[in-house]
Amino acid sequence: MYQFNVFLLSFTKTFTILNLALPNAVTTNYSNSLTNTSQTFTRYNGSGVFHYEMLEIVVTLTGTYTFTCQSHADTYGYLYVNTFNSLNVNVNLIAQDNDNGGNFQFSITIVLQAGATYILVVTTYTPGVTTNFSITTSGPASIALPNITAMTTTSPNSTISETTSTVTTT
Template sequence: MLTENSQHFPQPSETGKYYYESIQINVNISGLFIISSKSRSDLSGYIYKNSFNPLNPTENLLELDDNGCSDNQFKLLIALEVNTKYILVVTTSQANVTGTFSIIVTGPTKAVLERTNISSTSTSISTATAFTTTTKPSYACMTYYPTWMLIMICSIINLMKKLI
């Protein structure tokens, strides 16, 4: 979820705050993955290898997309390798916009998504399943044959918390 309390960074030749969330992606099998978004907001997605520097957003940048999917959403097609750290940065395409979003990852194996805090050395890991949770949830995991889809959707988690 992007809020006014989210981290933000400047975009080249733009003014205003571009709120973002950084998410580490890990895979246990190398292969081709599709990473896409779903939101009411117009989102952009950036994939970085090893690290993301909000003061230099082109450093370590592998791929970016703004409207590769329908409804002003991003869609990244990228080869991910095992034992490699990837950072997905989700941000809005317009300054000063907030809202909820979902991330859908499809590929040959399960991908693990971990929210990261770029401004410090610590990593905040939030995990959940569609049925149980032991920590403050931010991510839901659903299994589909033959691929895994990981859906990050704060609104469903909040609804689950109310139902539990």
């Protein structure tokens, strides 16, 4: 709380301004593993074969969201708008991070628009690494994080199918 005194001629008035807090951020947690059977690609700015998982980001409220990874391995995160193509990983890339989460974990903070499609790609800094990981999201609304997998096709347009995942919101 702040107090200000305003002096007008010989008149004194005290105003009290309360700190207005924004609504509490809503957190969502997602956990899974990168395994030897996970999809693989050569990541942007990397060389070698990396295991990865794609998470579709669905937001219902425009605002600033943070995606932070926790793992025993050095993780790397990429955020794409609309689509992700594992054969052309720089297309639609809007954010990436390696270590902003501390302890070799990625953390991406970005404004997301309601109604747009985003893809979070979770991978590692070092090729060939398998690991358990958790993603914690924070923002003005809860986020659905369905795991998605790319189907192998011979056409240049890949298709995507949804699989089940466990998501908890607090």
